[in-house]
Structures are given as C-alpha cells and as structure tokens.
Amino acid sequence: MKNKKTDTTAGRPKNNKPGSLPYVWNRIRKRPLAMTGLIFILVIFILSFISPYILKYGWETIEMKARYQTPSFEHWLGTDELGRDELARILYGAKYTISIGFISTGVSAILGIIIGAIAGYFGGKIDNFIMRCLDVFQAFPGILLAIAISAVLGPGFTKVIIAMGISGLAGYARMMRANILSIRSSEYVEAATSINCTTGRIIMRHIIPNAISPLIVQMAMGIASAGLQASALSFLGFGVQAPTPEWGSMLSSARSFIRDYPHMCVIPGIFIMLTVLSFNLVGDAIRDALDPKLRD
Amino acid sequence: MSNTDKKGYLSVQDLVVEYRSGGETVQAVNHISFDLPSGRSLGLVGETGAGKTTTAKSIMRILPDHATQKVEGVIEYDGKDILKLSEAEMQKVRGGKISMIFQDPMTALNPVKTVGEQIAEGLKVHQGLDKVKAREKAIEMLNTVGISQDRVDEYPHQFSGGMKQRVVIAIALACNPELIIADEPTTALDVTIQAQVLELIKKLQEERGTSMILITHDLGVVAQICDDVAIVYAGEIVERGTLEEIYDHPMHPYTEGLFGAIPELSKDVHRLSPVPGLPPDPTSLPQGCYFAPRCPYATDACREKHFALEKVSGSHYVRCIKKEQEG
Amino acid sequence: MALFEVEHLKKYFPTGRGMVHAVDDVTFSIEEGTTMGLVGESGCGKSTLGRTMIHLLESTDGVIRFKGEDITHPDKKKLRQLREDMQIIFQDPYSSLNPRMTIQDTIMEPLKLSGRFAKEQLEEECIKLMDLAGIEKRFRDSYPHELDGGRRQRVGIARAIALMPKFIVCDEPVSALDVSIQAQILNLLMDLQEEYKLTYVFITHDLSVVRHISTHICVMYLGQMVETCPTQELFDYPLHPYTKALLSAIPSTDIHNKSQRIQLKGEITSPINPKPGCRFAQRCPYATEKCSEPLTLSEVRPGHFVSCCHVREINGL
Numbered sequence: 022m023k024n025k026k027t028d029t030t031a032g033r034p035k036n037n038k039p040g041s042l043p044y045v046w047n048r049i050r051k052r053p054l055a056m057t058g059l060i061f062i063l064v065i066f067i068l069s070f071i072s073p074y075i076l077k078y079g080w081e082t083i084e085m086k087a088r089y090q091t092p093s094f095e096h097w098l099g100t101d102e103l104g105r106d107e108l109a110r111i112l113y114g115a116k117y118t119i120s121i122g123f124i125s126t127g128v129s130a131i132l133g134i135i136i137g138a139i140a141g142y143f144g145g146k147i148d149n150f151i152m153r154c155l156d157v158f159q160a161f162p163g164i165l166l167a168i169a170i171s172a173v174l175g176p177g178f179t180k181v182i183i184a185m186g187i188s189g190l191a192g193y194a195r196m197m198r199a200n201i202l203s204i205r206s207s208e209y210v211e212a213a214t215s216i217n218c219t220t221g222r223i224i225m226r227h228i229i230p231n232a233i234s235p236l237i238v239q240m241a242m243g244i245a246s247a248g249l250q251a252s253a254l255s256f257l258g259f260g261v262q263a264p265t266p267e268w269g270s271m272l273s274s275a276r277s278f279i280r281d282y283p284h285m286c287v288i289p290g291i292f293i294m295l296t297v298l299s300f301n302l303v304g305d306a307i308r309d310a311l312d313p314k315l316r317d
Numbered sequence: 318m319s320n321t322d323k324k325g326y327l328s329v330q331d332l333v334v335e336y337r338s339g340g341e342t343v344q345a346v347n348h349i350s351f352d353l354p355s356g357r358s359l360g361l362v363g364e365t366g367a368g369k370t371t372t373a374k375s376i377m378r379i380l381p382d383h384a385t386q387k388v389e390g391v392i393e394y395d396g397k398d399i400l401k402l403s404e405a406e407m408q409k410v411r412g413g414k415i416s417m418i419f420q421d422p423m424t425a426l427n428p429v430k431t432v433g434e435q436i437a438e439g440l441k442v443h444q445g446l447d448k449v450k451a452r453e454k455a456i457e458m459l460n461t462v463g464i465s466q467d468r469v470d471e472y473p474h475q476f477s478g479g480m481k482q483r484v485v486i487a488i489a490l491a492c493n494p495e496l497i498i499a500d501e502p503t504t505a506l507d508v509t510i511q512a513q514v515l516e517l518i519k520k521l522q523e524e525r526g527t528s529m530i531l532i533t534h535d536l537g538v539v540a541q542i543c544d545d546v547a548i549v550y551a552g553e554i555v556e557r558g559t560l561e562e563i564y565d566h567p568m569h570p571y572t573e574g575l576f577g578a579i580p581e582l583s584k585d586v587h588r589l590s591p592v593p594g595l596p597p598d599p600t601s602l603p604q605g606c607y608f609a610p611r612c613p614y615a616t617d618a619c620r621e622k623h624f625a626l627e628k629v630s631g632s633h634y635v636r637c638i639k640k641e642q643e644g
Numbered sequence: 645m646a647l648f649e650v651e652h653l654k655k656y657f658p659t660g661r662g663m664v665h666a667v668d669d670v671t672f673s674i675e676e677g678t679t680m681g682l683v684g685e686s687g688c689g690k691s692t693l694g695r696t697m698i699h700l701l702e703s704t705d706g707v708i709r710f711k712g713e714d715i716t717h718p719d720k721k722k723l724r725q726l727r728e729d730m731q732i733i734f735q736d737p738y739s740s741l742n743p744r745m746t747i748q749d750t751i752m753e754p755l756k757l758s759g760r761f762a763k764e765q766l767e768e769e770c771i772k773l774m775d776l777a778g779i780e781k782r783f784r785d786s787y788p789h790e791l792d793g794g795r796r797q798r799v800g801i802a803r804a805i806a807l808m809p810k811f812i813v814c815d816e817p818v819s820a821l822d823v824s825i826q827a828q829i830l831n832l833l834m835d836l837q838e839e840y841k842l843t844y845v846f847i848t849h850d851l852s853v854v855r856h857i858s859t860h861i862c863v864m865y866l867g868q869m870v871e872t873c874p875t876q877e878l879f880d881y882p883l884h885p886y887t888k889a890l891l892s893a894i895p896s897t898d899i900h901n902k903s904q905r906i907q908l909k910g911e912i913t914s915p916i917n918p919k920p921g922c923r924f925a926q927r928c929p930y931a932t933e934k935c936s937e938p939l940t941l942s943e944v945r946p947g948h949f950v951s952c953c954h955v956r957e958i959n960g961l
Contacts, residue, residue: 208740211700216754217727230744364822477911507685507849509908512893534823537895564899578827580856581897591827595792
C-alpha cells in the first residue's frame with residue numbers, strides 16, 4: 022500500500038496543499054449532503070438581503086385584515102398575529118440568526134485562541150491563572166452564562182454577540198492550549214530548534230498551523246449551536262428585540278397561539294432546524310477534509 | 318487420521334483474507350497453508366503488513382466484520398472447521414482452547430478492573446468456576462508467571478510493562494488452552510525483560526505441552542523458542558521448514574535478505590545487505606512472484622508466473638524458481 | 645584531540661514526585677569520525693544525554709567541550725553557530741516532521757535559516773541533499789504522511805546533514821522501522837559518515853545494531869554510566885554485571901551455539917531522588933552493602949572504564 026500511496030500523490034499539482042482552501046473546497050465539493058447544506062445556507066442568507074425588494078409584502082407591513090392566516094398563494098407561509106407575512110419575516114430574520122451564529126463563534130474562537138495560546142506557550146503562573154479563570158467560566162452551563170451576561174448587558178444584536186462570544190470562548194481556549202502543549206513537545210519542534218529557528222518562526226510556522234486546524238472544525242460545528250443558542254436567547258427575551266424578526270423571538274411571540282395557529286411556531290422551528298442541520302453537515306465535511314489521513 | 322490424532326492439531330489450508338480499505342480491496346492473506354501438530358511451536362516471520370496478524374485473527378475469528386470482505390479456506394482445529402462454527406461454539410474455543418497474547422500489554426488490559434478479576438473472568442466463563450475458586454486459580458496463575466500473589470488486587474497501571482505482559486500471559490494461559498497465538502509478545506519490552514518473558518513462555522509451553530504460533534519480525538526471538546518457521550511475504554508463505562532447515566539453509570531470496578539485514582553479534586560484517594525497495598502494495602500485487610521486483614535473482618520467468626510452494630527436503634518448502642532449477 | 649567531550653555531566657528534572665536524576669555524572673570523549681554508541685533500556689537517560697550534549701536541553705552540572713572549547717554555557721550567537729555544527733536525527737519519523745510542510749520545505753528550512761545560500765541556490769541544494777539521502781526527486785512536493793517510514797527517516801537525515809555538521813546525535817533512528825528498511829538506513833548513515841567524516845552519537849537499545857555501527861560504546865543504567873570502552877572490547881570482555889546480562893539477553897539467530905542466559909531479577913525503576921551508590925545493585929546478583937557507597941569510574945583494562953566496586957572480584961582480575 023505504501024508504494025502506491027507515494028506514487029499516486031507525487032505528481033500532485035501545486036497549490037493543492039492539505040489544509041489549504043482549494044484542497045478543502047475540492048473535498049467538500051464531492052459530498053452532496055454537505056453541498057446541499059452549504060447551498061441552503063447561502064440561498065437563505067442572500068435572500069435575506071434581497072427579500073424586501075422582491076416580495077410583495079414587507080416584513081413589518083401590518084395587515085390587520087389578514088391575521089392568523091395559514092399558508093396560501095397570497096401568503097406562502099401564512100401570517101402572524103398582526104397579519105405580517107411570515108415568509109418575509111423569516112427571510113428578513115435569517116440574516117440575524119445566521120450572522121449571530123457566525124460572528125459570535127468568530128468572537129469566541131479568536132478570543133479563545135489568543136487566551137489559549139498565551140496559556141499554552143508561556144505556561145507556569147500565567148497558565149495557571151488563565152486556566153482557573155476558565156474553570157470558573159465553564160462551571161456554568163453555556164446558555165446560563167450567556168443569559169447572565171445578556172441580563173447585565175441588556176438586549177440587542179451586538180450585546181447578544183458579546184454575551185455568546187464570551188460564554189463560548191472557554192472551550193476554544195482549552196483546546197488551543199492543549200494543542201499547543203502537545204505540539205510544543207513534539208519532535209518536529211525540537212528539530213526546528215536544532216536547526217536554529219527563531220522562537221517567532223517556530224510559533225508561526227510550526228506550532229500555530231498545526232494547533233489551529235482542529236479548532237477550525239470546532240468552529241464549523243460551533244456556528245450551528247451558536248445559531249441555536251441565539252434563537253434560544255431571543256426566545257427568552259434577551260436577544261434581538263421585537264419587531265425585528267429574529268427566528269427565536271418569532272418562535273417566542275408565537276407560542277401563545279400554538280394551540281390555534283401552530284404554523285406560526287412550526288415555520289420558524291423548521292427553519293432553525295434546517296439551518297442547524299446544514300451547518301452541521303458542512304462542519305462534518307470540513308472536519309473530514311482537514312484530516313490528512315482520510316483520503317478520497 | 319483418527320479423531321484422537323486430530324486432538325489439538327491445527328491445519329490451515331488455502332486461507333484467503335481480503336478486506337476493504339479506502340475503497341480498495343486489500344489482499345491481506347493469499348492462500349496460506351500450514352500444519353501445527355499438538356505441542357509444537359511455529360514462528361510466523363515477516364515485515365509489517367505481511368499478513369501475519371490477519372492470519373492469527375482469522376484463526377481466532379476476530380477480524381473486524383465491517384471491513385472484512387472475504388475469508389476463504391479451511392482452518393481445521395480438533396477436526397472441526399473453525400470458519401464454519403457458530404458464534405456460540407466459537408466463543409467456547411476462543412479463550413478456552415485457543416487464546417491470544419497481544420503485542421501491546423498497555424492496551425490489552427482493562428484499566429478499571431484488578432488483574433485478579435481479569436484472570437478470573439475467563440475461568441468463570443470457560444470453566445464455570447465460582448468466584449472463590451476462580452480467584453484461587455487466578456492467584457495460582459500469577460504465581461506461575463512469577464508475580465507475587467499480594468498483587469492480585471492491584472490495577473494494571475500499578476504494574477510495569479514487563480509485569481503487564483506477564484499478566485496478559487497469565488490471562489491467556491488461565492484456561493489451559495491447547496494453542497496459544499502470541500502476536501509480537503515482546504516487541505514492546507526491553508531486552509532484559511524480553512529475555513525473562515520469552516523464557517517464561519517457553520517454560521510454560523514445555524510444561525503444559527501447549528502448541529504455539531509466535532508472530533514476530535525478529536528472527537532472534539524465533540530462534541529462542543520455535544520449532545518450525547514460516548516466512549511470510551505479501552500475504553503468502555515463501556518458505557517453511559524446521560528451525561534448523563531455515564536457519565542453516567535459508568533458500569528463498571527474501572529469507573536470505575532478512576538474515577542479511579540483521580547485524581549479527583557473532584559476525585563482523587562491514588555493510589549490511591538489506592533487501593532493496595519496499596514490500597508490494599497489497600491492493601495491486603504483481604502478476605508473477607510477489608518478491609520479483611525486489612529480488613536480485615529475478616528473471617523474466619519470475620515476473621510472469623506465480624510459483625507454488627515446492628518441497629526441497631524433509632519438511633522444507635520454498636516458493637522460488639531458482640530452487641526449482643537447482644534441484 | 646577529541647572532537648567532543650563530556651565531563652561529569654548531569655541533567656536533573658524536577659517532577660511532582662521529586663527530582664529525576666535522568667543523567668548522573670557521565671564522562672566520556674569522542675574522536676572525530678568515530679561513533680559512540682549509547683546503550684541502555686528505556687528510561688536509562690540515553691536520549692536525555694544526547695539532547696543535553698547538543699543543547700536541546702540545558703545541563704544541570706558538568707562540562708561539555710566541542711573541539712577543545714568549553715561550550716557548557718554558550719551565548720546566543722555561539723549557540724547558533726554550534727547548532728550548525730551539531731545536529732540530531734530522531735527516533736520517530738512520523739512525529740519528527742512537520743505534517744504541514746512539504747519534503748522540500750522541510751529540507752530547505754535549515755538552508756534558508758543559515759543565510760549561506762542565495763534564493764536560487766536553495767532548490768538546487770535541496771535536490772542535492774535529497775539525492776544524498778536517497779529520496780527520489782518526485783517526492784519534493786509530497787507531505788510526510790504520504791511517505792513510508794523509511795523515506796521519512798531519510799528526510800530527517802537530509803535535514804540533519806543539510807548544513808554539513810560535524811557531529812550528529814542519532815536518537816534510535818532505526819528502531820521504528822522494519823528490519824530490511826532498518827538495514828538500508830544504517831548503510832546510509834555509515835556511507836555519509838565515511839564520505840563526510842561525520843562523528844555520531846548513536847543512541848539505541850539494540851545491541852546488535854550498536855555493535856554494527858559504533859566504534860565505542862557507553863552502557864547506561866538509570867542515568868548512571870556503567871561501562872565504556874571500544875566496541876570490540878565490550879563484546880569480548882564485558883566486565884560490568886549489567887552489561888553481561890544485557891549481552892546475554894539478546895536473542896541471537898545462531899541456533900547452534902546457545903549461550904547461557906544471565907537472568908536478571910526485577911525491572912528498572914525510575915531514578916527519582918535516588919540513593920547514592922550503584923542503581924543496578926537491587927537487580928545485581930553480586931550486590932553487597934559496599935554498593936551503596938558513591939560510584940567511581942575506574943580504568944580496569946586499557947581504555948576500558950567500569951563503574952562497579954566489585955568489578956575485579958567478579959571478573960577475577
């Protein structure tokens with residue numbers, strides 16, 4: 022097997038480095054489920070911006086005559102308690118749910134990576150201090166921490182992102198620290214020292230690239246749960262506030278009508294579920310694509 | 318052959334094992350045949366990926382189901398074909414009549430059970446002993462492998478590598494198996510500890526008349542404890558015979574290469590003469606002799622025709638055209 | 645003059661359970677163009693010693709000399725210069741290469757860092773090195789996981805010899821490889837030594853390998869140096885009881901002259917806060933109370949140093 026392995030890959034075109042973007046893209050492209058997920062997210066996200074210009078009804082147009090309508094030709098996904106078009110609201114709200122997921126995961130990951138890298142690289146007292154602080158963070162369930170922070174900061178789009186960013190960073194920091202610790206003692210870092218690599222070069226070229234790739238996977242999976250969490254926060258009233266149609270808050274305000282007009286709850290629920298599922302599928306594919314041992 | 322002759326007699330005929338890996342079919346074992354009379358020990362020697370462990374796992378029937386595509390041939394033990402036994406019957410054989418010693422004692426033991434419990438477990442299952450009796454027998458086994466009985470209630474992490482391997486051996490021997498399959502039992506150990514463990518295996522085997530298959534890449538280890546040797550290359554036996562036949566008159570070029578690659582203590586050689594190149598890819602084996610691409614004597618005939626294992630003398634068999642012609 | 649000398653070298657590590665005396669008072673010298681084999685079982689401190697010698701680890705005490713010059717505590721500039729002269733080849737060809745760098749990048753890195761070569765020369769030099777180490781050109785843009793163990797080890801060797809160092813520590817370079825590949829790598833190392841007058845420290849637990857490649861041998865046990873002398877001398881007249889046991893434990897392929905085994909009791913412990921005296925005493929068949937006194941190294945035969953207080957009685961000298 023070894024022979025073949027080396028022979029078939031030797032003539033690989035440049036720019037197809039495992040872990041590089043074109044390489045990962047090439048591998049994701051071959052997975053139909055992941056591509057379906059990716060396309061779903063992109064379509065929803067793009068529609069979210071152009072929907073006000075193409076739909077007949079605006080997301081805040083109140084039409085008291087047409088309240089509580091079930092899906093019909095006029096209103097594809099029905100209307101809510103104020104007669105607003107559900108489709109317009111869902112599409113308009115998508116950008117909040119998706120971007121909260123993205124940005125808050127990005128905030129968590131960046132803060133986590135920096136903190137974890139500091140702890141892992143410097144070690145000793147700094148490491149100890151950082152890790153104990155993170156222990157305190159992790160003593161709370163993530164959603165509870167996010168609720169607590171939102172309660173302090175108050176509701177709103179940016180504030181939700183800050184709350185979720187902070188509540189999620191501990192996981193990333195821990196993972197980054199563990200990766201750095203194991204890579205720092207690896208033989209290739211020792212080899213780099215022995216050929217006179219400077220500390221900066223060792224960190225940038227040998228440690229960081231190898232420490233970060235498992236985190237990218239974590240992030241891809243994290244976006245899904247952050248989106249879900251954002252909806253949960255809005256549902257509880259801490260997130261994006263009415264009348265902005267974030268999916269969680271739509272769900273929240275529809276819950277009083279669940280017996281008589283279940284479609285008002287079911288529709289945002291389905292969209293939350295489909296989006297989370299799509300992110301998970303893409304995350305799965307990224308994980309496999311980044312693992313150099315799984316070949317296609 | 319009468320039934321009494323077959324007692325403890327292992328006969329592997331034309332064993333073929335294929336499995337899937339990364340969408341390709343790996344020909345792991347290609348028509349391996351050998352016989353192991355009761356009380357003898359056979360060394361299966363070869364490099365990584367030669368199919369030694371797969372052969373052993375086929376005898377134990379512990380190949381991973383999901384990946385294994387094809388297991389063909391006959392593995393006859395005690396007059397029964399192991400490959401045709403039901404899973405329930407097989408469980409009686411496994412651990413009872415045939416037991417296996419794994420390479421890595423660190424992963425072969427359960428970390429959350431005491432060594433005493435782990436030895437007793439098999440006794441309860443296979444010999445129906447009650448708790449007290451099983452514990453007594455476990456202590457006896459620990460003594461047999463040279464571990465003080467005070468340690469029966471300790472956990473694996475409290476033992477050193479060599480001691481763990483002794484525990485693994487104690488587990489394997491607890492039910493008085495008729496056949497032991499030892500897969501690189503000493504590779505993970507230091508030389509002085511290896512010497513202790515080999516001595517122990519040999520002693521126990523002689524005392525109990527157990528048959529053994531020893532899987533290893535180390536010709537030195539084989540020389541210490543085996544009666545017969547089979548050299549495995551690319552999933553097939555290329556040479557087979559008694560220890561003396563193989564070590565005194567290695568005939569297959571690969572066997573020669575293996576001997577040439579070891580720096581021998583008693584001889585002064587300035588340069589080693591290793592086999593050049595690498596073993597063939599088991600997903601696409603060469604057409605003729607599998608060894609031909611690396612063989613210094615290879616001719617066109619070798620690259621075209623695949624040879625059978627031919628008898629040279631006594632119980633010495635070789636798979637090579639060169640020997641056929643020489644006579 | 646010896647190329648490399650260590651005198652009373654010590655390396656201690658603090659751990660939660662006490663101070664580990666990984667290398668305790670080791671003294672020997674290595675001539676240019678020769679190979680010193682460091683032999684011992686796992687945990688005897690041989691790898692730590694090798695790394696301490698080339699300043700991948702800082703020594704706790706003792707003196708290190710290279711070309712007659714004291715290099716125990718070099719300043720930054722000196723250390724950079726020394727590292728170009730002293731290299732290391734690692735045991736595990738899987739973990740010693742950065743999985744995200746191509747073979748060419750890995751081999752070119754020391755060349756780039758040295759500043760000796762112009763950009764245009766780098767690739768040419770890299771191909772030369774790959775050729776020297778026996779790696780086919782087509783693997784230039786491959787990644788480590790696409791290569792087999794033997795080829796990876798060749799990449800490690802190419803990286804180590806890139807700047808033509810004088811002194812290389814080989815830390816079990818063949819123990820992770822199959823026998824036939826092992827022999828190929830040993831031959832490569834010996835060819836390179838002959839051609840470039842390299843000096844090796846060859847760390848291994850395999851005595852047959854060390855006999856093949858070394859001119860001198862130093863046997864270690866739990867951080868202590870047990871015996872050191874020229875290779876032939878060690879195999880002809882092993883004097884220390886541990887060396888004798890070690891030699892007799894090697895499984896030989898010579899099936900007709902089975903030598904008598906010396907069986908050792910017990911196993912190696914770890915050298916945490918050890919008591920003074922010989923650490924082998926608890927497994928030694930000749931141990932007496934005298935063995936708990938501090939060890940001294942004595943020249944028992946010309947060029948043959950042993951640290952055992954009973955060495956003369958045991959061997960009838």
